[in-house]
Amino acid sequence: xxxxxxxxxxxxxxxxxxxxxxLDRPVATGxxxxxxxxxxxxxxxxxxxxxxxxxxxxxxxxxxxDAAGVVEAVGPDVTLFRPGDAVFYAGSxxxxxxxxxxxxxxxxxxxxxxxxxxxxxxxALPLTSITAWEMLFDRLGIARTGAAGGEEGxxxxxxxxxxxxxxxxxxxxxxxxxxxxxxTASRPETEAWVRELGAxxxxxxxxxxxxxxxxxxxxxxxxIFSTTATDRHFAGLAEIVAPQGHIGLIDDPEPIDVRxxxxxxxxxxxxxxxTRPVFxxxxxxxxxxxxTEVSALVDDGTLRTTLTGxxxxxxAATLRRAHALIESGTARGKLVLAGF
Numbered sequence: 001x002x003x004x005x006x007x008x009x010x011x012x013x014x015x016x017x018x019x020x021x022x023l024d025r026p027v028a029t030g031x032x033x034x035x036x037x038x039x040x041x042x043x044x045x046x047x048x049x050x051x052x053x054x055x056x057x058x059x060x061x062x063x064x065x066d067a068a069g070v071v072e073a074v075g076p077d078v079t080l081f082r083p084g085d086a087v088f089y090a091g092s093x094x095x096x097x098x099x100x101x102x103x104x105x106x107x108x109x110x111x112x113x114x115x116x117x118x119x120x121x122x123x124a125l126p127l128t129s130i131t132a133w134e135m136l137f138d139r140l141g142i143a144r145t146g147a148a149g150g151e152e153g154x155x156x157x158x159x160x161x162x163x164x165x166x167x168x169x170x171x172x173x174x175x176x177x178x179x180x181x182x183x184t185a186s187r188p189e190t191e192a193w194v195r196e197l198g199a200x201x202x203x204x205x206x207x208x209x210x211x212x213x214x215x216x217x218x219x220x221x222x223x224i225f226s227t228t229a230t231d232r233h234f235a236g237l238a239e240i241v242a243p244q245g246h247i248g249l250i251d252d253p254e255p256i257d258v259r260x261x262x263x264x265x266x267x268x269x270x271x272x273x274x275t276r277p278v279f280x281x282x283x284x285x286x287x288x289x290x291x292t293e294v295s296a297l298v299d300d301g302t303l304r305t306t307l308t309g310x311x312x313x314x315x316a317a318t319l320r321r322a323h324a325l326i327e328s329g330t331a332r333g334k335l336v337l338a339g340f
Contacts, residue, residue, distance in 0.1 A: 001025045002340050003100035004316045005060035009051050012323040017050060018316045021060060025102050027073075032104045033081055034073040035089075038119035039338040040098045040314055041066040041307075042322040043127050043164060048252075050323060064099035065091045066334075068113055068122035078107050080288065086113040089291065090127035092277035099314060101340055108284045109277050111291025114298040117305055124307035124334035125168075129294045130273040130287055132168035132225075135248045136177075139269040140223050144176050152178035155218055157240070159205060160227035162190035164334045165250060167197055167306040169225050174198030175302050182213060182221070193332055197304075209233060210240040221245065231256055241266050308333035314340050 003023045010017035028034040046063045055061035068088040071081050089110040113122045136142045156173050160166045161183025173181045183194040184205035191202045203212035220242030231253035238260035248269040276284045297303040312318040314337045322335050
């Protein structure tokens with residue numbers, strides 16, 4: 001089967017940074033699905049691994065996590081899917097990736113593809129949906145509309161609202177909670193994007209976030225979801241978070257001074273959507289249920305895909321271009337590749 005892999009960390013503009021290779025088609029065992037990959041999207045984690053993680057000697061590593069495709073075969077323990085089912089998922093960081101014609105994935109982290117989306121539109125959703133959902137509802141403990149102890153009158157600040165995860169966090173918070181949603185964006189096109197997705201207010205992360213939030217009449221933000229540059233913004237976030245509030249982060253910041261949170265008794269949360277599949281947690285199937293609900297919310301019009309560009313087919317040259325765009329820090333929403 002065709003695949004794209006890397007052998008050593010190199011810049012994205014180096015032709016050897018990602019290369020087309022041929023691999024044997026894998027065989028489904030246990031709870032695994034063998035998926036014929038139709039489309040993939042590119043995430044910052046792909047670029048971080050390519051830049052920093054050296055594969056074992058003589059073993060090129062296939063990257064890629066988001067995928068949408070069709071189940072080709074199933075392992076003997078599979079109960080949730082059967083061959084021919086259209087699916088979408090984000091895989092696991094400890095297994096070969098989705099930049100290949102066929103891919104193995106545990107059924108317990110897979111959802112049925114939204115019927116209203118094509119494969120490219122669906123491939124934009126899984127990793128960011130899981131990350132945003134787990135942060136908002138599992139880590140920060142935000143209540144959905146209609147739940148006991150609802151969030152009406154409270155606020156959420158999403159730092160990096162126009163990125164892949166931020167785009168889903170804004171949608172989920174606006175559509176499924178009673179929170180006032182504030183997003184950061186720094187360019188006219190990204191400000192327009194986050195407003196389109198549902199942000200009530202937009203502030204510029206190149207200026208003082210606390211001053212801009214206070215100018216909205218909000219003295220303290222109950223929940224903060226920092227998707228990027230947490231170390232650069234942390235002092236400001238600690239200043240504007242409400243007493244007994246919550247800050248969640250997903251990036252890999254330089255050291256931050258968590259002592260700034262003590263006086264207000266602020267809780268700090270980490271989210272990594274690969275935790276459940278990597279550690280095979282007892283609640284691993286929560287990601288299957290989560291993606292199933294996201295699929296239904298897309299099909300009923302509550303949520304929308306965050307696809308902003310389909311760059312071309314799945315090959316090394318196109319993936320190198322996608323990695324470079326992600327590394328530029330100017331990407332909006334999600335970039336997708338489709339077909340081999």
